[in-house]
Amino acid sequence: MPLRPRYGDLLLIVLLLLPLVVALPRLGGLGGPPELWLTWVGRVTGILGLAMMLLAAAVSIRLPGTDRWFGGLARLWRLHHWLGFGAFILVMVHALALGLAAVPTSLEAAVATLFPPPAQGAIWLGWLAWLAMVIFLAPTFDFFGQPHYQRWKRLHLVSAAALLLGLWHAFLLAGETALWWLLGIAGLGAIVWRKLVSPRVSRHPYRVEAVEPLARGVVELVLRPEGDGIRYETGQFVYLTPLDERLAAGRGEEHPYTIASAPSDSRLRIGIKDLGDASHALQTVTPGSRVLIEGPYGEFFGRRFPERDMLWLGGGIGITPFVGGARGLASGASAEGHVHLFYLANGPDRAYYQEELERIAEAEAAFAFTQHYSRERGRLDEAFLREHCPDFTEREIYVCGPPAMNAYLQRLLAGQGIPASRIHSEVFDFL
Structure with a gap:
C-alpha cells in the first residue's frame, strides 16, 4: 500500500x-x-x-x-x-x-x-x-x-x-x-x-446461529444480532469475543476477523481459519452461544477509484473480504465497473468459497472469477494474469492474504510497472 x-x-x-x-x-x-x-x-x-x-x-x-x-x-x-x-x-x-x-x-x-x-x-x-x-x-x-x-x-x-x-x-x-x-x-x-x-459499552451482542464447515480447519460463523447489530462496509473487520463456556481456549478474548457477509445481510458472517488456540476453539463453538462484536474497522475498499475496473487477488483466509464483496454484488450492490477475482489456493480442497463464487460469477456480468492452484501451476505469474485478465495492469488492484503471498504479489505487480498508488493490500500481521 x-x-x-x-x-x-x-x-x-x-x-x-x-x-x-x-x-x-x-x-x-x-x-x-x-x-x-x-x-x-x-x-x-x-x-x-x-x-x-x-x-x-x-x-x-x-x-x-x-x-x-x-x-x-x-x-x-x-x-x-x-x-x-x-x-x-x-x-x-x-x-x-x-x-x-x-x-x-x-x-x-x-x-x-x-x-x-x-x-x-x-x-x-x-x-x-x-x-x-x-x-x-x-x-x-x-x-x-x-x-x-x-x-x-x-x-x-x-x-x-x-x-x-x-x-x-x-x-x-x-x-x-x-x-x-x-x-x-x-x-x-x-x-x-x-x-x-x-x-x-461498545460491544454488540450476537448469537451463533450456525457453524458452517468450509474445509478442514476452516468454518464460517453465522451470527444473529440480538439488537440492531453493527453497520459496516465491504472489506471491513471486527473484533469478536466469544462467551461460550465450553470453549477450550479464547473465551472472553477478542481477536480480529474480516467480515465475509454483504452489508445488506441481516446476519454477520465471519470466516475463521484454525491458526491458533482461539481460532482452533472457534471451529467447534456452540451454536446458540453468545459472542460480542466490536467495530467495524478498516477501509480496505475505501480508496476506490470509480473510473477503473478492479482486480481482486485473494488467498488463504484473506479471501473473506472478497467473498463479502462478491456477495454484495449478488445482493444488488453497484459494481461501479467490472470486477475480476483471482482465488489463489493450494488446490480445490483449500478453495473455501469456490462453488459460491462460481455461482455469483455465472449470475453477475460485472463479476468474473478465476481459480489458481499452486500445486498444479506453481506461483501466480504475469502470464497467467495476462491470459485471464489481459487488462490487469490498468485496473485498481486489491490484495489480501498471508504476509508471504502479499509480499510476492506486491513484487510481481510492481514488476509490471503498476504504480503503488493503485495497489491496495491488507495483512493482519499486527497485534
Whole structure:
C-alpha cells in the first residue's frame, strides 16, 4: 500500500510539536559550548519523547470510524508501534545528552545529574517511567520472539504507569503544564476507555446461529444480532469475543476477523481459519452461544477509484473480504465497473468459497472469477494474469492474504510497472 499522509497523521504531527513550540523560548539555542547544546538536545528529546508516549496511548483508543483518519486500523497500529518505539529512543537520548552535558564539569557531576540524591524525586520519577517503558516494550522486540497475544495486551497496562510517572516528571520540571494536561488526558483517557469502558459499552451482542464447515480447519460463523447489530462496509473487520463456556481456549478474548457477509445481510458472517488456540476453539463453538462484536474497522475498499475496473487477488483466509464483496454484488450492490477475482489456493480442497463464487460469477456480468492452484501451476505469474485478465495492469488492484503471498504479489505487480498508488493490500500481521 502506498505511504501517504492522512488527516490523522497531520493531527499527530501538530500535537507532537506543540509542546516543543511552547517550550522553545525557554530552551535557548544550539550555539555555545558543547554542554549548552547537549543540554538543549536533552531537553528537546525529553519533550518529544513524552509527547510521543502520550500520543501512542491516545491512538490506541480504537473508536470505530476514527481509524479511517489514519488509513485503517492496521496502519494505525503501526503508527502506534512506531510512536512507542520512537518515544523509547528519544527518552534514552534525553538522558544520555543531559549526562554528557555535565561531563565537562566532572565525571562526578555527570553521574549526579543522572542519579541525584533521593531528595530530587523528579529525576527518579523519570527513571521509573523509563523502567516501565522497558517492561511493556521489551516483549515487542524481535529477539524475544512473537509475544503471546493476550499476555502482551495485559502487559500494556504497565504503559499507564509509564505515562503517569512521565507526566509527574514533566509537571515538576516544566514551566508550562497546560499542554501536558491536555496530552495526558488524551493518552490516559484512551487507556481507561480501551481497558475499562469500551468492553462494557461498545460491544454488540450476537448469537451463533450456525457453524458452517468450509474445509478442514476452516468454518464460517453465522451470527444473529440480538439488537440492531453493527453497520459496516465491504472489506471491513471486527473484533469478536466469544462467551461460550465450553470453549477450550479464547473465551472472553477478542481477536480480529474480516467480515465475509454483504452489508445488506441481516446476519454477520465471519470466516475463521484454525491458526491458533482461539481460532482452533472457534471451529467447534456452540451454536446458540453468545459472542460480542466490536467495530467495524478498516477501509480496505475505501480508496476506490470509480473510473477503473478492479482486480481482486485473494488467498488463504484473506479471501473473506472478497467473498463479502462478491456477495454484495449478488445482493444488488453497484459494481461501479467490472470486477475480476483471482482465488489463489493450494488446490480445490483449500478453495473455501469456490462453488459460491462460481455461482455469483455465472449470475453477475460485472463479476468474473478465476481459480489458481499452486500445486498444479506453481506461483501466480504475469502470464497467467495476462491470459485471464489481459487488462490487469490498468485496473485498481486489491490484495489480501498471508504476509508471504502479499509480499510476492506486491513484487510481481510492481514488476509490471503498476504504480503503488493503485495497489491496495491488507495483512493482519499486527497485534
